[in-house]
Amino acid sequence: MKFCSNCGAEVERRIPEGEDRERDVCPACHTIHYVNPKIICGCIPTVGDKVLLCKRAIEPRYGKWTLPAGFMENRETTEEGAAREMWEEAEARAVDMSLYRIFDVPHISQVYVFYRCEVLDGEFGAGSESLESKLYAEDEIPWDELAFPVVIEMLREFFEDRKTQDFPIRNSTIRYQHRRSG
Amino acid sequence: MKFCSNCGAEVERRIPEGEDRERDVCPACHTIHYVNPKIICGCIPTVGDKVLLCKRAIEPRYGKWTLPAGFMENRETTEEGAAREMWEEAEARAVDMSLYRIFDVPHISQVYVFYRCEVLDGEFGAGSESLESKLYAEDEIPWDELAFPVVIEMLREFFEDRKTQDFPIRNSTIRYQHRRSG
Numbered sequence: 001m002k003f004c005s006n007c008g009a010e011v012e013r014r015i016p017e018g019e020d021r022e023r024d025v026c027p028a029c030h031t032i033h034y035v036n037p038k039i040i041c042g043c044i045p046t047v048g049d050k051v052l053l054c055k056r057a058i059e060p061r062y063g064k065w066t067l068p069a070g071f072m073e074n075r076e077t078t079e080e081g082a083a084r085e086m087w088e089e090a091e092a093r094a095v096d097m098s099l100y101r102i103f104d105v106p107h108i109s110q111v112y113v114f115y116r117c118e119v120l121d122g123e124f125g126a127g128s129e130s131l132e133s134k135l136y137a138e139d140e141i142p143w144d145e146l147a148f149p150v151v152i153e154m155l156r157e158f159f160e161d162r163k164t165q166d167f168p169i170r171n172s173t174i175r176y177q178h179r180r181s182g
Numbered sequence: 183m184k185f186c187s188n189c190g191a192e193v194e195r196r197i198p199e200g201e202d203r204e205r206d207v208c209p210a211c212h213t214i215h216y217v218n219p220k221i222i223c224g225c226i227p228t229v230g231d232k233v234l235l236c237k238r239a240i241e242p243r244y245g246k247w248t249l250p251a252g253f254m255e256n257r258e259t260t261e262e263g264a265a266r267e268m269w270e271e272a273e274a275r276a277v278d279m280s281l282y283r284i285f286d287v288p289h290i291s292q293v294y295v296f297y298r299c300e301v302l303d304g305e306f307g308a309g310s311e312s313l314e315s316k317l318y319a320e321d322e323i324p325w326d327e328l329a330f331p332v333v334i335e336m337l338r339e340f341f342e343d344r345k346t347q348d349f350p351i352r353n354s355t356i357r358y359q360h361r362r363s364g
Binding site: 001002003004005006007008009010011018021033034035036037038039071072073074075076077078079080099102104106107109111113128168169171173 | 183184185186187188189190191192193200203215216217218219220221253254255256257258259260261262281284286288289291293295310350351353355
């Protein structure tokens with residue numbers, strides 16, 4: 001942030017009175033501009049024993065496979081957001097949704113909220129952000145071609161939980177890891 | 183938002199190309215300004231069979247009792263945010279934290295994430311946003327003096343779950359309700 005979104009003046013980076021950390025503060029109208037973590041909501045959509053994945057048509061991770069997910073919008077619930085993203089990316093309607101998995105990803109100031117669901121009538125397509133969508137059985141998952149660490153971890157847990165048909169809601173934190181070269 | 187935080191020009195309210203809803207868009211530098219829901223993280227702190235509540239020293243609901251909670255900050259986890267808020271509002275250290283309750287509150291574009299925890303050494307005080315903090319047994323809770331619907335619902339569930347010592351993680355949505363007069 002360079003300019004105050006309220007009055008257009010240049011903002012200053014400083015610790016406001018009574019607070020303990022730097023914020024963008026407007027010297028003209030005195031607005032303090034708070035920036036907070038964002039929520040990514042998404043689905044693990046199933047048809048029978050298969051999971052629906054989308055091949056990304058956008059960066060980052062163009063061409064890699066992912067679960068339908070995206071930024072939560074104002075005035076919706078996490079469940080509504082997850083269903084909306086599934087429609088936008090996989091042209092599939094989510095039914096029988098259950099909260100399943102929460103990840104904190106503090107180094108990018110994001111919180112992931114994922115729901116298990118079924119695909120209405122088993123019908124799906126590919127939205128504008130997807131090259132294609134496809135159903136994968138557990139032994140067909142393209143593990144080396146998955147887009148994000150949260151997707152890998154969630155799918156592993158999902159198949160593990162499915163053995164006992166017990167899907168407890170879990171939360172954990174994904175910390176930044178340097179990629180190893182070679 | 184009236185002015186672009188990137189270049190200072192006046193923003194326009196319109197639907198960006200390829201999107202389905204209005205955003206604040208800068209006609210000068212073409213930045214699309216996304217506004218997303220915020221996360222409130224907090225605790226249900228216990229000492230023995232009592233719950234620690236804080237009396238609010240700030241609006242809204244000045245003078246009403248609440249659980250320590252507040253806006254999640256960038257680069258922290260929901261758990262770290264909940265512990266930070268408990269320190270700031272009740273001068274108490276959270277230990278043995280477990281995710282407990284998620285509320286979607288879409289009409290104000292907020293998601294509440296609450297942890298159960300114990301108070302380290304049973305020590306607490308009152309931070310700058312609290313008039314006082316106090317331990318309450320179940321039959322002492324000032325139900326008519328609680329600050330927010332989420333606090334009432336969470337405490338009721340907590341005492342119910344405590345009977346069986348089973349505290350499943352739950353999520354639900356709180357919709358807007360007109361207050362009844364009289």
